[in-house]
Amino acid sequence: MVPSDYDNDELIFQDEDAPGEGDEEHYRVWNILIVDDDEEIHTVTRLALSDLIVSDRKLNFLHAYTGAQALEVLEEHKRDIAIILLDVVMETDDAGLNVVKHMREQMHLLEPRIILRTGQPGYAPEEQVIKTYDINDYKTKTELTRGKLMTAVIASIRSYQQLRTINQSRIGLQKIIQSAANLLEEHSVKGYCEGIVTQITSLIGLEAEGVVCARAGSVLDKEDDEGVYILGAAGEFASYINERVEQIHNPVIVEHINRCLKFQKHVFEHSFSVLYINSSGFEAAVYVNMRHELSELDRQLLEIFLSSVSVGYENVNLFHQLRNAAFRDWLTRLPNRNEFINMLDRPHQIESTSGVTMALVDINHFSDINDGLGQEAGNEVLSAVSNRLLEAFGPDVKKGRIGADVFGLIGEQSIVNPEKINAVFESSFIAGDHTLPINVTIGLTRLTGERNKGTIILKQSNIALNRAKKNLTDNYEFFAPEIEEKTTWRLSMIRRLRTDFADRKLQLWFQPQVDLISEKVVGMEGLLRWPDSDGSYISPAVFVPLAEYSGLIVDIGQWVLEESCARIRQLKDAGYGHLRVAVNISIPQFRDRFFVDKVKGAIEKNGIDPTLLELEITESVVMDEPQIVIDALRALKEYGVAIAIDDFGTGFSSMSYLQQLPLDRLKVDRSFVSDIQPGSNAFIAETIVTLGNKLGLSTIAEGVEKREQASYMLKLGCDEAQGYLFARPMPFDQLMIFLDDANS
Template sequence: MVTKTADDELLFAGDPAERPVGKQSGHPPPWRVLIVDDDPDVHTTTTFALRGTEILGRAITFLHADSAAQARDILTNDRDIAVILLDVVMEEEDSGLKLVRIIREDFGMGETRIILRTGQPGYAPEMDAIRDYDINDYKTKSELTRNKLFTALTSAVRSYRQIRTINENRRGLDLIVRASGELLALSGIRNFAAGIITQMSALLGVMPEGLICVQRPPEIELAEDGTLVIAAAGRYASLINLPIDEIGNERVFNSLNRCLDEEHHIFEADSTTLFFGSRTHRNMAAYLDAPIDIDDSSRQLLEVFCTNISIGLENTLLFSQLHDYAYFDSLTGLPNRRSLINKLDERLLGGERGRYSLALIDLDGFAETNDALGHQYGDELLKAVAERIRSILGPQCTLARLSADTFAVLGQIELLLPANLQALFRDAFVIQEQELMIASTMGIAHLVDVDGNGAEALKDAYLALRRAKTHARGEYMFFTRDMATEIRERSKLMQALRVAIERQRLFLCYQPQISLVTGQVIGLEALLRWRAEDGRLIEPSRFIPIAEHSGMIVSIGDWVLRMSCFQQAELSRHGFKNLSMAINVSVGQFRHPRFLAALQGALADSGVDPRLIELEITESMAMEEADLLAKTLDSIKGLGVRIAIDDFGTGFSSLSYLQRLQVDRLKIDRAFVAEITHSERARRIPELVIQLGHKLGLTVLAEGVEEQEQADILLQLGCEDAQGFYYARPMEPQQLIDWLRAYPVCSPDGGAPNDA
């Protein structure tokens, strides 16, 4: 029996006390020690010395090799070795050292501890061997008494365990990072939950048999306390989408409920239930149909994994919410514009695009209803409209809400016939116990007529809707390829107009106005022209509406106003002092808050007599904007500027505005002048306009006079003034001056002609 001495004893803080093998709980696997030595006695004495001994609470089992070659064979197939007791000299003088290099480099066994033993202490330099060959200890065989052997082996095992734990933790963390990354790549809470089962089972080395439930998931409409199975695998796969109180397994139900109530993991003999918390209280619990036998280190890794999952859950819930915001309308729950475009892309890529159409439904007068009855009423109306369309057209159609009062329906052509769509609004809607009839205007596009993707299809349907709102409100219009061509041309023209403004391609021409009584020039009308880069003149009827629609008309109109005033002043300097200057003004200009300031600036900077400036507004503008114009026109009249109503007779639906607006002249539209020589009946409207003007104390000018006979008839009817190609075409300034020098000019007050 070996007697222990004080020198031989070495106690380690935290090491478990020795206890017989088989008494420990759970029977942890023994430490495996490989003895490599060509001396059989070394194997026998080492085994005998440590028989029945435990190190750090675990038994020891030995493997034996009589040579370096035999050790290589063992390690080729079995590398789960904690410590190798290695002789230096065996087949060759340095066989042990060569084996160390093979163990470390060829086999990659960096965790295994190596204790080099030699019976020839002076043979190998101790420091060099440890440094160069990654040896953990170096002992002579004579040193290794039982206690010293136990001490050296305990130190090596402790080092092995620490390194292995560190490496396992690192590998575990790598797995967690990779698993977490793969989970975060999954979209939607259901995919995320299904991924948890897969990743967690792989991480813990168990079969993917289990389920995951979530409390009040955001994308499922449940009761306040509802908890739903959102992912399941293995024999639990059929339970997906069930509330947990309906899964029919009391043991699983109790484990999940207890986990969610107590908010911590539950480790049982035959199962594991893990808790994943959420700051929004949408907690998850995962039930695995397998026990997990883990030590403290593994438990820490599991906690790290669960923490990562909880963070991922928060992100997934956030992403789900953002997804809902991005693809669904928050008021009605319907798909929104982006979602509809995705669906359109699917249909357009399919081979049946000829079977489908897209209808846009715009609620007429919704803004007024919303303002009059309140936003809550308007919201309820929108939800009622959505519900009626959805319930009548059914799930075979995709319904979306695109804007405040515009819905879209994508479906087969036979389902979206205009009559079917209009029938949706035949009955009143009952909102807050009130019946409300709603009309709608629709634009419909067949997908077979669409060139491009879903966004193009939606744009085409909008073209049809806008055309319907302009020309057939309360009805419908189908998209045609001509509409697309027209809008592209308008877009090109708009861009070209912007460039033309920058490059000063716009200019003014002036058309003389003639007194039918005296035949003399009494004034001019400034007319805007655009000469393209290739020298072509672009018709005002093409670019003026675009300028008005785009808002460019305000800056253009201010420029026309100033140029016309300066041109009148320039004519005065050439001796044509009493010619009036008529300037067309758009409704956009009148609405602009700085219009009066712009007019005053043009008058002041040019030095023109305000009485010689006449602003022309259209009849439609005067009728529709009478209240807006009344105050502005009063201010304009206060400056001494005259006012004329252009294109008079084209509206003629109301004359009350003439009593409210201070105007000086009516201009008969050229359409009536063109017909005046055809029949007595064609003269009636010009005659009525002339009589009306005289009754109101206004002068009357006829536009578009191209023949002597037209001028004669107008004079007979009492019209004072005229302009048109019969007298002169619009001219640029220098040409105008040359023309005026050859034509008699009189002042507006009937004075003598100017000498030119």
């Protein structure tokens, strides 16, 4: 839960008589704005979070169903909203992002935290959008469980609290700086105290030299030291700043400073004065060396001035506390991401004989600890990891907490390396009543002599970390320039793919499938093509993984379905109503809870026979989410849609799952067909055809390029074939010509 230090933050909460749900009049509340065009999402979200109490405050829900309504609610409530749970796609594909842009740029609402949600991963915002508009989190609705939603809300409220605290304190400091600009110009306790001497002497028109002293107990970094230290000085005493007052070897000054602090009052003598400051537990004695006695009016002016100075000093200390908070992690007290980047900007300050390495250490499956044991246990794990890193790596290694479960290290390569980091996690960690083994993934960057920005070094280590998560042999990876180049290329290609898809530049080609006995066309497979700028085509082996990685595969797959159904209708109108069209389906499409309805909708929209649409799935798709796939295919099979297994025999599918699938056809993969050579025995191809016959399924051979391959497959009892021997993939217009020629 969030600390209760922010109880007086009135802007966050409704008044006691504000409308709420249930008995919220007994609580001050966090306002949560839910923006979604689906009423069910509002209901489910409200129910999931109804019992959540953060820092002794319940949640109060505001509702909007369009982007326009959301802006109206934001305009009405202004700065009273803590979190916005925002759907990306509503009345338009970018309605949610337009709301974000308007509230940040036009309404200047920078404090409310934003959690984007969508049922259509293809409309996920780009990384730059998330950074530019300060979006806290992005989740698809299917992955946002109650536990993850609660975790995201709690973390966002904490972030909101911190922003509110810092911003409100910043506003207060700005007012003080505006009224006493010279006094607070240096933004430091020492500079402030030096300013006191200058301001006092300037106020009463004296040429004076003096020192500013304070009890060390009121200095944050010397809490256990009760000595009196010189914080600021002028003239001949300036060289004693930060030294104990006894070091100035002037018994008169030492005696009267101690006297002032002991009796807690001003001391006025003929040749000097010692002025007492006390504000919020801070005590200071200001010694001023005079050339003449102060008049009564001067004394009154000084007392008035010191009254204001005490308030000013309190705010200077507040400034330092806030500055510390801005660069320190609240839980572990390690430097946070901002301060860690500052340290990376100064690698030359790290002594090294073998070179300097920066490492990101990511705790694996940390969300499982939060979800399973609770956030308190998660916080205890983070504290335990922090403590062990402090113990294992000495003061020469810079440390920081970079993210929720990510720590950073900067140090000599002989110390900051995978072996020594992994050694830290060899034994389990104690978190309350739990003893937990912790595994980590490590991304490392060797710092060169070049002066790179800290943000660049951190980005490089993050790239290495992401690469390490895909490493099957080791849990670490060092950054190399080619990794960044590949990442940059992938992001560039994804942007191109998204743009070309939006501009309808993708094409659907068709490759005929023939009956092996008559060699007449019985159907065709729809194949996606992406034209390149030079007139060539980008391979599906390149762009399909990119589409899956970016979430675009769902929208592209739906377009292929609709385009195929439209082409089936055109074939029927042209007299080829008996020809089927096969379409490949990916696992992200099955995860879409509206997938079955979308397939039916495409069929009904075009008024076609569902048996003419064949859905092709690979074995890997079945094994990834078996029950989801089986349920969807059964529903579509009952509707009349044909089902085929593509590339059969290349995966490791379970026969138990295979028997549960409502299949019509097995496709023998081209790799097994290519094994067919004169005098050879293609055992696997024969096995697949035999299995298909035993299960009562049709079989079709892919990649048939030679006559002997077609003859062999026919001999085995294979029903159909597809390959260059009969026809290459072609645009739909050429397909129509091909069909007309074949029937002439």
